[in-house]
Amino acid sequence: xxxxxxxxxxxxxxxxxxxxxxxxxxxxxxxxxxxxxxxxxxxxxxxxxxxxxxxxxxxxxxxxxxxxxxxxxxxxxxxxxxxxxxxxxxxxxxxxxxxxxxxxxxxxxxxxxxxxxxxxxx
Numbered sequence: 718x719x720x721x722x723x724x725x726x727x728x729x730x731x732x733x734x735x736x737x738x739x740x741x742x743x744x745x746x747x748x749x750x751x752x753x754x755x756x757x758x759x760x761x762x763x764x765x766x767x768x769x770x771x772x773x774x775x776x777x778x779x780x781x782x783x784x785x786x787x788x789x790x791x792x793x794x795x796x797x798x799x800x801x802x803x804x805x806x807x808x809x810x811x812x813x814x815x816x817x818x819x820x821x822x823x824x825x826x827x828x829x830x831x832x833x834x835x836x837x838x839x
Contacts, residue, residue: 738787744815745783752776755826762833771829775822782818786811 738745759772789811793804 775825778818782815
């Protein structure tokens with residue numbers, strides 16, 4: 718496949734992919750809302766630089782795996798319109814990657830925010 722356009726063109730294409738994922742994938746929107754709440758909580762609790770780094774890393778992992786999952790699902794749908802157990806498996810494994818990233822984010826979130834909440838309750 719021949720590359721067309723310069724850096725700005727490729728950046729626009731990447732942005733269109735992100736917009737597509739946000740518009741078509743309800744889980745992407747859910748992740749975005751949760752991230753907004755986490756960012757607000759992080760500001761409220763005045764997280765340390767290291768805590769912010771962990772929050773940003775696991776959040777990025779969730780969004781990256783969600784976009785890869787969207788790409789895989791779209792590609793599978795392009796290849797076959799009929800039910801195929803291998804197509805289902807590809808989609809399921811891609812979704813599992815998102816699940817693992819989200820579970821990791823939740824665990825890191827608990828490690829960071831539970832002590833903050835406990836201090837607030839004292």
